[in-house]
Each structure stands twice: as structure tokens, then as C-alpha cells.
Amino acid sequence: MWTGERQSTKMRIKYLESALSQDYQFFDTEVRTSYVVFAINTDAVIVQDAISEKLGNFIHYLATFxxxxxxxxxxxxxLALVTLAVVPLIAIIGDIHMTTLAKLSSKSQEALSDAAGNIVEQGFVLVHIGYRSSTSDEENSTNQVCTTSF
Known part of the structure; x- marks a missing residue:
């Protein structure tokens, strides 16, 4: 548990440092900002789960096997020899199961990233519109004062 948390924290820091060291144009052309934030969180959780719980479970199940x-x-x-003959079939079924779950998980992750990105982008657009309208009002009042004083 502790190792997984420490490693995921280090990974988040390195990922963020790497993202911040990119040119500003990288975020305009290559990737959206919402994807970076979503990827930092999602990937760190996956690494933390893999290191802390899943590694321990894997060692436990392998020792039991x-x-x-x-x-x-x-x-x-x-009887053990007959059981040993069935192990490859169980491994193939497990591989098919894992592949299917990985595909479904990546599709849901993409959909969630797109939805979150759209919400964030809409928020930025609304803030930008609000800022522009407030500065336009101030500029108009400043222009009116300047034109009336001359």
C-alpha cells in the first residue's frame, strides 16, 4: 500500500513536470489540457493499484497455484496430471477475458475524457466571454468619458 502511494505520487510529479516543460503550442496542436489532467489522475491510480494490491494478490495466487x-x-x-492439462485452456480463457476488459476500459476512458474535456472547455469559453464583455463595458465607459471631456 505505502509503496504504491509513494510511487504514484512520484509519477504524478514527474508527469506534471514533463507536461509543464512542453511548449504552449503542444497543448494547442497535440493534446488537450483536460486530457493531461485526466491522464495524470487515471494513470497514477492504475499504477497505485498495480503496485499495492494486485502485486500482492498475484504473489499470493501464484504461491497457492x-x-x-x-x-x-x-x-x-x-489427478494432478489431468488437472495440469487443463491449465492452458484456463490461461487462454483468462487472456480473452483480460483483452476484452482492457478494450472496454479504454473506450470508457476515452468517452469520459472527451466529456470532461468538453465541460472544461465550455467553462473556459464562458469565463473568456464574461471577461471580454466586462472589459468591453469598461472600455466603452472609458471611451465615453474621454470623448465627452474633450
């Missing part, structure tokens, strides 16, 4: 076959071969080797 190996010790189960050791006990199986020492107790009833014929």
Missing part, C-alpha cells in the same frame, strides 16, 4: 500442484503430485499424481 504452485503449492496446490506440489501437494497434488505428491498425493495423487494421476
Amino acid at each position: 504452485v503449492s496446490g500442484f506440489v501437494v497434488g503430485f505428491t498425493a495423487v499424481w494421476q
Whole structure:
């Protein structure tokens, strides 16, 4: 847990430093700002989960798998041999399952990034419009004062 949090924090800092060191044009042509923020958060959470929980679970399940076959071969080797023949089929099914989940996850991540990016861009546009209208009002009143004083 602690290692995952430390590594994800370091990764977020390096990612942000790298993004901030890019030219301003990079964000105009290559990538949207909302994608950078979304990617920092999403990727850091994935790394944190992989290091903290999933690595521990992987070691636990691998040890259980190996010790189960050791006990199986020492107790009833014929049954363990039959079970060993089924392992590649289970691995293929697991691979298909993981591939499908990864594709669905990437599609949902893209949709969420686009939706969040649109909301952020609309907010920026509204702030920009509000700023421009307030400066236009000030400029108009300044122009009126200047023209009436002459």
C-alpha cells in the first residue's frame, strides 16, 4: 500500500513536470489540457493499484497455484496430471477475458475524457466571454468619458 502511494505520487510529479516543460503550442496542436489532467489522475491510480494490491494478490495466487500442484503430485499424481492439462485452456480463457476488459476500459476512458474535456472547455469559453464583455463595458465607459471631456 505505502509503496504504491509513494510511487504514484512520484509519477504524478514527474508527469506534471514533463507536461509543464512542453511548449504552449503542444497543448494547442497535440493534446488537450483536460486530457493531461485526466491522464495524470487515471494513470497514477492504475499504477497505485498495480503496485499495492494486485502485486500482492498475484504473489499470493501464484504461491497457492504452485503449492496446490506440489501437494497434488505428491498425493495423487494421476489427478494432478489431468488437472495440469487443463491449465492452458484456463490461461487462454483468462487472456480473452483480460483483452476484452482492457478494450472496454479504454473506450470508457476515452468517452469520459472527451466529456470532461468538453465541460472544461465550455467553462473556459464562458469565463473568456464574461471577461471580454466586462472589459468591453469598461472600455466603452472609458471611451465615453474621454470623448465627452474633450
